[in-house]
Amino acid sequence: MKILVVLDPLASLKIYKDSSYAMMREADSRGHLLFTCGAENLRVKDGIVEAQATQLHFTGTQNGHDWYTQSDTAITALKDFDAVIMRKDPPFDQQYFYATQLFTLAEAQGAKLFNRGQALRDFNEKLAILKFPQFTAPTLVSQQESDIRAFLSEHGDIILKPLDGMGGTGIFRLTQADPNIGSIIETLTANGTQTIMAQRYIAAIKEGDKRILLIDGKPVDWCLARIPKTGETRGNLAAGGSGVARPLTARDREIAEALGPQLAAQGLLLVGLDVIGENLTEVNVTSPTCFAEITAQSGINVAALFIDALERHSAR
Known part of the structure; x- marks a missing residue:
């Protein structure tokens, strides 16, 4: 197969633990051809979704940045790959959103995207749990300080988190004894202009x-x-x-x-x-x-x- 992986710069990968690296290594071991690009290398020309993609070669070493070399950069239509894997890390910002739209267009042209662009848009990683309330702890989604304070008063010990982060960024545990309740809520909601999630703290x-x-x-x-x-x-x-x-x-x-x-x-x-x-x-x-x-x-x-x-x- 000819596989395109859309991800962050290769030099930034911590290969001893990186899942994108693991899946690319496995694909390479099976003889599949690997190409990589960043989301910034996607484009639409004459109606066709394309990528400026570079072929990836493994060197055999697993130290530093010497684990790979690259060659044969070319503009290629996404539909001409056997699979396109989206592995760019969040945040799910406006540029990420645009990329998912290009993926959906590419799918209509015959490209095979994993995960699909529409699915990436439909499943915000925090909000998606609301589709499955039978499995969740008490949860609030709001940008209103009064709502969040009432939720805190009800449950006494809660977690606040932004809707677009990763790796635990911006997550706070908040109790009624915290002297910074107002400041934390104001910071996370950008003074009531950004929606966040609150969940009952799970011991x-x-x-x-x-x-x-x-x-x-x-x-x-x-x-x-x-x-x-x-x-x-x-x-x-x-x-x-x-x-x-x-x-x-x-x-x-x-x-x-x-x-x-x-x-x-x-x-x-x-x-x-x-x-x-x-x-x-x-x-x-x-x-x-x-x-x-x-x-x-x-x-x-x-x-x-x-x-x-x-x-x-x-x-x-």
Whole structure:
């Protein structure tokens, strides 16, 4: 297959843990041709969605930036690749939104996008949980300080988070005893002009914020519990959390098997569910991670499962 991966600069990847790197390595090991570009390298000319794409070659080393070389940059229509994988990290800003629109146009021209542009737009990673209220903790979405204060008064201990971040950026735990309630709310809502999410604090975060991977609607049998470091509320690895792979619990599997077929039907080949305790907290669709950690600790080759699914869908 001829595969295009749209992602952040290759030199920025931390290859010892990067899931995009893992999936590209697996594809390369099977003899597939790999090309990469940034979202800024997409364009439409004469009505056709194209990318200024460069072929990727692995060097065999896994140190520093010497793990790859590039060659043969060319303008190529997205429909001329067997698969296009969107792996650019959030934030889901206006430029990201434009890219998803180009993907939808490219699909109409015959391109195969993973995940689909329409699905990326439909599933905001925070708001998507509202589609599945049977699995969530009490949740509020608002930009009004009065709403957030009332929610805090009702539950006493809550989490506030922006709707477009990643890696735990901008997440606050707030209690009624906090002396900075007003300041935190004003900062996150930009003085009442930006909508945020509030959720009841889930004490089970101490046992880990579990990342459950869905590939083609089916859960990987092990998840990664991201455990907060001492003095920290967030379990995100980017915020210093430690990752411990664990088999799925009965509740994890219940959530995953309920959501999996629905998400796959929307064109989401790869999804990362975040579960704390018994509760679904996020549905990650932009560039789900944790391939390397789960593979290293469980022996499950997550990248192989993903490329298997990619090959099946590209052959259709």
